[in-house]
Amino acid sequence: MYRTTHTDSRPHTSSLGDDAPELLGDDSTVRTDGTSSGDSLPVARRTGPEALAARPGADSLPPNTFGATTPPADGRGVARAHPDEPGELRSRPDGIPVRTETPGPHSDPRTIGTEVPPDLSIECPLGCEHPVPHSATRLSPVQRETFSDNDSSGGDPLAAAAGVGTATETAQAPAIRLRGARLAYGTRTVWQGLDLDVAPGEFIAVLGPNGSGKTSLLRMLLGQVAPSAGAVEIAGMPARLGNPHIGYVPQQKSFESGVQLRGVDLVGLGVDGHRWGFGLRDRKRRRRLVAAAVEQVGAAHYADSPLDAMSGGEQQRLRVAQALVGDPRVLLCDEPLLSLDLANQRLVAQLIDHRRRIHGTAVLFVTHEINPILPLVDRVLYLVDGRFRIGTPDEVMTSEVLSELYGTEVDVLRVRDRLVVVGTGDSFDAIGGHA
Ligand SMILES: Nc1ncnc2c1ncn2[C@@H]1O[C@H](COP(=O)(O)OP(=O)(O)OP(=O)(O)O)[C@@H](O)[C@H]1O
Incomplete structure (x- = not known):
């Protein structure tokens, strides 16, 4: 039985x-x-990026509690500086947000003056509004996929902008x-x-x-x-x-x-x-x-x-x-x-x-x-x-x-x-x- x-x-x-x-x-x-x-x-x-992006049933979950939003179709988010960071986010003439030169306690000096990736409208679960993920070396498969449209360096432009190596190097570090x-x-x-x-x-x-x-x-x-x-x-x-x-x-x-x-x-x-x-x-x-x-x-x-x-x-x-x-x-x-x-x-x-x-x-x-x-x-x-x-x-x-x-x-x-x-x-x- x-x-x-x-x-x-x-x-x-x-x-x-x-x-x-x-x-x-x-x-x-x-x-x-x-x-x-x-x-x-x-x-x-x-498995890998596709699995995160196309996970069956994931869509059936209610909207997340952090109010994360989908990046706009043009791939640009709304840049908001972290309250602790004196460095401002400004737009370049081509519309790409960049950081100014004043680093704050949260900021990674490698990202100052560099292009900011397009998921800026996603809020940090801990309430801070990081213009980049906490660590450029910690891109999830989803993030790597999100950024791949802007790929100028091995599929991981954020890592490249941050000077921390190619996507292959960072993505493969377990x-x-x-x-x-x-x-x-x-x-x-x-x-x-x-x-x-x-x-x-x-x-x-x-x-x-x-x-x-x-x-x-x-x-x-x-x-x-x-x-x-x-x-x-x-x-x-x-x-x-x-x-x-x-x-x-x-x-x-x-x-x-x-x-x-x-x-x-x-x-x-x-x-x-x-x-x-x-x-x-x-x-x-x-x-x-x-x-x-x-x-x-x-x-x-x-x-x-x-x-x-x-x-x-x-x-x-x-x-x-x-x-x-x-x-x-x-x-x-x-x-x-x-x-x-x-x-x-x-x-x-x-x-x-x-x-x-x-x-x-x-x-x-x-x-x-x-x-x-x-x-x-x-x-x-x-x-x-x-x-x-x-x-x-x-x-x-x-x-x-x-x-x-x-x-x-x-x-x-x-x-x-x-x-x-x-x-x-x-x-x-x-x-x-x-x-
Ligand atoms: N400190 C210890 N000394 C000796 N044996 C231990 C010790 N800790 C765990 N064990 C034994 O190791 C085995 C695995 O224990 P563990 O708690 O890791 O299993 P588990 O899969 O998490 O179990 P559960 O689903 O019940 O939580 C068990 O047989 C347990 O009795």
């Missing part, structure tokens, strides 16, 4: 250990040719890079031989049953767990504790009663990061950033309350604000939608999606429920009992692949825009969502 599987039960199969055959080798890691596996999932998926990574606790290997490159702006869903090592992967990237073998780099450096370029949304745990922390204090920790002692100017900036981040997650009306007086969903929105407020290059999310109602799930997913689109922040999103984020996902990393598979949802979320990973028969069905995973035993996890 078939049944929908969204229980938390663990697979019956045991860990394969060091000598386990790799179900998947290097060739399973990154397919960028845009082909679909041609199996039961009818929607063809593409936000996360694992080579032959192995996770073991004591003598027990959880997974091994993991190769993964995550591009700036890419959205990767990490799926798998309980105990398959999803959270541990995030902990490895955070520097909390050392790889037992292989190399792990994130945001351009080996994984280590205290990397300021990482935003982290931890697994939901309610704050204990008696925690004397307000919502704004929690978000403020994301700004403070690794610095101590603030001047007046920093304090003002901190206040502004915190207020903007709180506003963006729709928490302004309750963020001054103590955390222990908030619902789980209210707390979770503030955790997302805390993760984003530090302007991360990589966002690691551990089941961030847990305990949120549908409206809040959508809000949080949009916040994260907007972040990666506008700022090129790479996203690794651990979840048991792919459906709420299915339209946003570029690739899936699916871990099961020491085995794994990486590819687009169409490549991985198939009856064949999941049956192979789980070592038993699994059916993957598409019901409207949702995936439903149906199995024949108890050894499955919540992966397909509720039909």
